[in-house]
Amino acid sequence: MKSQSFDRFSDIIIRRARELNTQRRKMKKILLAAILLAAILLFNMNISASTKKISDYKKACDGGIAVACNKLGMIYYAGRGVEQSDQKALELYTKACDGNDFRGCVFLGFMYQNGLGVKYNDLKAAEFYAKACNGDDALGCQNLGILYAKDENLSKMLCDK
CATH class of the missing domain: 1.25.40.10 (Tetratricopeptide repeat domain)
Structure with missing residues (x-):
C-alpha cells in the first residue's frame, strides 16, 4: 500500500518536473526571440x-x-x-x-x-x-x-x- 502511494507520488513529481522543463524551454525560446527582436530594433535605430x-x-x-x-x-x-x-x-x-x-x-x-x-x-x-x-x-x-x-x-x- 505504501509502495503504491510512493509510486503514484513519484509519477506525479516526475510528470510535473517534465512539465516545468517544457515550460522552461518555451520561456528560453521566448526570451531569445525578445533579445533578437531588441537587437534588430537597436541595429535599425543605430543609423x-x-x-x-x-x-x-x-x-x-x-x-x-x-x-x-x-x-x-x-x-x-x-x-x-x-x-x-x-x-x-x-x-x-x-x-x-x-x-x-x-x-x-x-x-x-x-x-x-x-x-x-x-x-x-x-x-x-x-x-x-x-x-x-x-x-x-x-x-x-x-x-x-x-x-x-x-x-x-x-x-x-x-x-x-
Missing part, C-alpha cells in the same frame, strides 16, 4: 548619418523607395547628421507608410500616440498600428494591443469609422 548616406536616402525616397523614407525619417527624428525635426520625421514616416513600409507605419503611429510633430491622437495611432500589423509587423501588432488594453472603447471607435 550612421553621414552626408553621403543622407543624400542617398533622399534620392531613394524621392524615387519612391519607402524603406529609404523610413530610414531618413529615423535620421530626422534622432537628429543624426541633420537638425532634429519631428515635423520632417512625420512627413517621411507618412511617405514610408503610404509606400507600404510597415515599420514606417509603426513610427507614424508612435508619433500620433505621443503627440510628436502632430496633435496627440490615439485613434489615428491605432489606425497606423493596425496597418502595420496587417502588414505582418509584430511591433505594430504589439503597439495596437497595448492601445486596446489602455482604451477599451478604441476598438469600437475603429469599427465605427
Whole structure:
C-alpha cells in the first residue's frame, strides 16, 4: 500500500518536473526571440548619418523607395547628421507608410500616440498600428494591443469609422 502511494507520488513529481522543463524551454525560446527582436530594433535605430548616406536616402525616397523614407525619417527624428525635426520625421514616416513600409507605419503611429510633430491622437495611432500589423509587423501588432488594453472603447471607435 505504501509502495503504491510512493509510486503514484513519484509519477506525479516526475510528470510535473517534465512539465516545468517544457515550460522552461518555451520561456528560453521566448526570451531569445525578445533579445533578437531588441537587437534588430537597436541595429535599425543605430543609423550612421553621414552626408553621403543622407543624400542617398533622399534620392531613394524621392524615387519612391519607402524603406529609404523610413530610414531618413529615423535620421530626422534622432537628429543624426541633420537638425532634429519631428515635423520632417512625420512627413517621411507618412511617405514610408503610404509606400507600404510597415515599420514606417509603426513610427507614424508612435508619433500620433505621443503627440510628436502632430496633435496627440490615439485613434489615428491605432489606425497606423493596425496597418502595420496587417502588414505582418509584430511591433505594430504589439503597439495596437497595448492601445486596446489602455482604451477599451478604441476598438469600437475603429469599427465605427
